[in-house]
Amino acid sequence: MSDLHYDVCGSGPVLLVIPGGAGHPMGLEGVTERLSERFTVVTYDPLGLSRGPxxxxxxxxxxxxxxxxxxxVLEAVLPEGESACVFGSSSGGIVAxxxxxxxxxxxxRVVAHEPPSVGVLPDAARQRAMIGEVHExxxxxxxxxAMERLSAGLKGRTWEGRAPQRAREIAADTPIGIFLAHVLLPFATHAPDVEALKPLSARLAVGAGQDxxxxxxxxxxxxxxxxxxADxxxxxxxxxxxxxxxxxFADLLVRTFTRPVPAESSPGS
Structure with missing residues (x-):
């Protein structure tokens, strides 16, 4: 896909937001509006799902x-020589x-919230098999x-092998359908480059929900x-x-992004 899909709001330092799922930014208005009080928020929409079918x-x-x-996108919005903060959630965290x-x-600086990189887990083989089962x-x-199976797998629940009738009515061309069919497997099984990230750890915070x-x-x-x-x-x-x-959530993101970063780990140092 040659077109870049992104939206810009607010003013201040650039903050790139990479949504989870199939990259659809719907529902993020609350957090991006709050963040736009401090940042120029650039919301990246990889497939352009917010623009219609x-x-x-x-x-x-x-x-x-x-x-x-x-x-x-960063090259398009950033002045030469400058750098951006990046927030990615779930599959977007893997990209970040x-x-x-x-x-x-x-x-x-990057905040990656709950990137589901199953390959780093001690039970990686079992989790890859679960993701593959969801795909099939x-x-x-x-x-x-598939959504019911994934929900059970994420929460560690036993899968009964059947889903409620209401669950069978979700269309394949919805964002969740695109995510399950075309994003989940290649992203969750993607191996993060831990060795490349170690020297950059001062610029990275990995987040997760208290629930x-x-x-x-x-x-x-x-x-x-x-x-x-990383933090x-x-x-x-x-x-x-x-x-x-x-x-x-946005307020904690702001506090995380505005923590001092050691000079030796800053871009260009």
Whole structure:
């Protein structure tokens, strides 16, 4: 896809927001409005889902493509030689980590909230199998049953092998349908470049929701922070805390982004 889809609001230092799911920014208005009081908020919409139905079918997505296009967005909005803060949630957090690893000269600080990088977990093989099962259920039975299977897997619940009838009515071309069919598997099984991120750890904070304790995305977030040597920050709410508690979530983001960064780890140093 050659077109870049992003929106800009507010004024101040640039803050790039990379949403989770299929990259759709719907529902983020509360947090971006609050953040725009302190930042020029650039909301990256990888597939352009906020602009209406897509004109063509969506293929399987790749972290590298989303990362490269996010970098192109930064090149479009940043003055030469300057860098941006980046916030990514869930699948967007995976992209944010890769953006810092590959383009540290354009990234001042990153907050990655609950990136579900299952490969870092001690039970990685079991979690990859669960994600693969979600993918197969989505193809064979539809979005609703796949969503029910994923929910059980994220929370560590036993899967009964069936979904309520209401769940079977979710359309495949919705953002959640696109996420389950084309984003979840390649993103959750993408291996973050821990070795490239270690020297940049002072610029990184990995976040998780206080209501997510024991759940898969929080487990991966805690372990990533430990492996990289980055700060771990607990945010209000759960995996969707930025939608559930937009004001307090945004305020904590501001405090995290405005912490001093050691000079030796700043871009250009």
């Amino acid at each position: 897509l004109d063509e079918p969506v293929g399987d997505q790749r972290v590298e493509v989303w990362r490269d296009n996010a970098h192109r 980590l890769d953006l810092l690893a590959r383009h540290p000269e354009r990234v001042r 259920i989505c193809r064979a039975e539809g979005v609703g049953p 997510s304790r024991g759940q898969l995305p929080r487990r991966s977030a805690e372990l990533l922070a430990e492996l990289i040597g 771990f920050v607990e945010f209000p709410g759960g995996h969707l805390g930025c939608l559930e508690h937009p004001a307090s």
